[in-house]
Amino acid sequence: MDPIIRIKNLTxxxxxxxxxxxxxxxxxVAPGTFVAVLGSNGSGKSTLAKHLNAILLPQAGKVLxxxxxxxxxxxxxxxxxxxxxxxxxxDNQIVANVVEDDVAFAPENLGVEPRxxxxxxxxxLRQVGMYDFRLHAPHLLSGGQKQRxxxxxxxxxxxxxLVLDEPTxxxxxxxxxxVVGTVERLxxxxxxxxxxxxxxxxxxxxxxxxxxxxxxxxxxxxxxxEVFARADELRAxxxxxxxxxxxxxxxxxxxxxxxxxxxxxxxCAAAIKEALS
Amino acid sequence: xxxxITLGQYFPGDTPVHRLDPRTKLIxxxxxxxxxxxxxxxxxxALVIAALAAVTFIAHIRxxxxxxxxxxxIFIIVFTAVLNLFFTAGDDILFQWRFIRITHTGLERAVSxxxxxxxxxxGTFMLTYTTSPLAxxxxxxxxxxxxxxxxxxxxxxxxxxxxxxxxxPTLIEETDxxxxxxxxxxxxxxxGSLPERAKALLPLLIPLFISAFRRADELALAxxxxxxxxxxxxxxxxxxxxxxxxxxxFGLGALLVAGILLLRRLGI
Numbered sequence: 001m002d003p004i005i006r007i008k009n010l011t012x013x014x015x016x017x018x019x020x021x022x023x024x025x026x027x028x029v030a031p032g033t034f035v036a037v038l039g040s041n042g043s044g045k046s047t048l049a050k051h052l053n054a055i056l057l058p059q060a061g062k063v064l065x066x067x068x069x070x071x072x073x074x075x076x077x078x079x080x081x082x083x084x085x086x087x088x089x090x091d092n093q094i095v096a097n098v099v100e101d102d103v104a105f106a107p108e109n110l111g112v113e114p115r116x117x118x119x120x121x122x123x124x125l126r127q128v129g130m131y132d133f134r135l136h137a138p139h140l141l142s143g144g145q146k147q148r149x150x151x152x153x154x155x156x157x158x159x160x161x162l163v164l165d166e167p168t169x170x171x172x173x174x175x176x177x178x179v180v181g182t183v184e185r186l187x188x189x190x191x192x193x194x195x196x197x198x199x200x201x202x203x204x205x206x207x208x209x210x211x212x213x214x215x216x217x218x219x220x221x222x223x224x225x226e227v228f229a230r231a232d233e234l235r236a237x238x239x240x241x242x243x244x245x246x247x248x249x250x251x252x253x254x255x256x257x258x259x260x261x262x263x264x265x266x267x268c269a270a271a272i273k274e275a276l277s
Numbered sequence: 278x279x280x281x282i283t284l285g286q287y288f289p290g291d292t293p294v295h296r297l298d299p300r301t302k303l304i305x306x307x308x309x310x311x312x313x314x315x316x317x318x319x320x321x322x323a324l325v326i327a328a329l330a331a332v333t334f335i336a337h338i339r340x341x342x343x344x345x346x347x348x349x350x351i352f353i354i355v356f357t358a359v360l361n362l363f364f365t366a367g368d369d370i371l372f373q374w375r376f377i378r379i380t381h382t383g384l385e386r387a388v389s390x391x392x393x394x395x396x397x398x399x400g401t402f403m404l405t406y407t408t409s410p411l412a413x414x415x416x417x418x419x420x421x422x423x424x425x426x427x428x429x430x431x432x433x434x435x436x437x438x439x440x441x442x443x444x445x446p447t448l449i450e451e452t453d454x455x456x457x458x459x460x461x462x463x464x465x466x467x468x469g470s471l472p473e474r475a476k477a478l479l480p481l482l483i484p485l486f487i488s489a490f491r492r493a494d495e496l497a498l499a500x501x502x503x504x505x506x507x508x509x510x511x512x513x514x515x516x517x518x519x520x521x522x523x524x525x526x527f528g529l530g531a532l533l534v535a536g537i538l539l540l541r542r543l544g545i
Contacts, residue, residue: 053502055498055501055502077504077506080501080502080503080504081504084502084503085499085502087495087498087499089495091447091492092492092495092496092499093495093496093499094443095439095440095443095496095499095500096411096439096443097411097439097442097443098411100514101411101514101515104513104514104515105500105503105505106503106504107512107514108511108512108513108514109503109504109505109506109511110504111510111511111512112512113512114512114513114514114515114516117512117513117514118514121514137446138443139443139446139447139450150499153503154502154503157503157504
């Protein structure tokens, strides 16, 4: 299948910055994949994300979304419709003072028929589990709920790709579970391609593919099991590893022989049980 | 403390007045104001008061809420009364003591001016009491949309108003937070002379403004990501519909104006 996102030798330097934020990045993403992007602060994760819907334009190289070049001004709206973007602070993404009016904002901008907007808004709110809150004021919702409204606001455009730039950074554990669960479900059930930028390893464990970024490069790329098996290299990049990996490492150092690929708590527990019996 | 501020003074409800199209209410408010200035007789005032009382009753607004709305205007009302009472020229003197002189015309004029101001304010409050700020913005946008042809950015203005309304609670929360943060650092916001207190507000306002600008930046980015590119070619999910209730409301409004004019002709 053709990749939905194809990035070739992408380079970008912010004005007045000493070095490039992105330095020759190559990346193909197949449709329907759940990709987690990890990296310490300043590694270029957000800069990469902003190239995917033409907020930033490549200074060198190419970004193609479903075959459309982001540098081509005529494809700006089709690209933005295809690639929905959710940011860190939910408070600063919500435009209207009623949940359903906010979700309607994007289709209204696109000039969709009123009746079709209604249908899309209801559907988007159901998909994120916020339909019952459609008449609420956003500022009275919890962080996780607000972020789910923000996701619904993007879903109402009917995007094929969802890019989330640290959507859980400002949320409590419960809000994080709500948001990541919603995103994962959208990917698995609706086939939406997801690019989740995060600092939380336990969120990355659920992805199909993990990218590790450092100093503007993609330094590791593989399944969560492949990437987290290289725990020492991750620590060298001042990243942590999932709790499960850390536990298995300690047990292995104490003389057990557990596979590093057991990443979810369930798989980890099963591996330990098997080794003990 | 900041949580108590109620803005927009909207009392949610589901009465025939609440259900009217916001455009109808906006137009009728303008008609009401115009009608109020046509009133020249006591009978006319009685009619307007009766109409206002009827709307208050139908909308389930407590009369006390109307009076509360008048409170901030007490100075203007007293000032109007005093000015008209003592400084109206006339020969029909009712009362005279040294330089103070009250004429019959003056008394009449004072009462009618006070009535007019009070009716004007409580009538317009009726609009904000029964219509959510969002609905008012929406109604205004649609009423003013012909101005689009004159290149007045009506849509952009109404979007600005919506966003302002949306961010008021967020910014109030933020102010609360900054206040606590500055107090924790030993800032004294509550005591001292007025200039001292004004100066103490600076460490509050500067972070608030900086954060508001940052929010604006992020919001603009998020709006762009959701394909916002101006009001052109935009559609709306919620369409406003005028129904028979609106026709009825316009009919009653016309009756009110006709009644006032009739009473004026008859001199009652």
